Amino acid sequence: MRSKPSRISVHNSRGVLLIHWDDESQCEYPFVTLRAACPCAECRKGQKGFTSEAHSDELEIPIQSIQAAELERLEMIGNYAIQLFWKDGHSFGIYPWDYLRELCPQGNEPKGSV
Secondary structure: OOOEEEEEEOOOOOOOOEEEEOOOOOEEEEHHHHHHOOOOOOOOOOOOOOOOOOOOOOOOOOOHHHHHHHHEEEEEEOOOOOEEOOOOOOOEEEEEHHHHHHOOOOOOOOHHHH
C-alpha cells in the first residue's frame, strides 16, 4: 500500500512544508525545492513524454522574484495530491503523494514516532 500524508503543515516563517506520513515518517520540504520541482508543463518546459516518474536529479527554475518561492496556500486534490499556490501567481503544479515521497530530502525522513 502506498504511503499517504496523515498531516500537512506550512511553516511560512521557516519557508518549509512539513508532511507527516501514515508510516510514521516525516519530510520537510523547503519552498525553494518545491518550486524548482514544480511538475507542471510550464515549469518542465513542455518536455515530450513527461511523466511523474523518473525525474532528473537536476531541477532548475529561474526565480524572477522573491514571491516565486513564497507559498500562499495549498489545496488538496482528491486524496492523491496537493496543489501549491505561489505568491507570484503560479499555481499549475499538482504534486502527487508518490512524487512528494521522491522529493523528500535525503536524511530528512526519520522512521519511528514523530
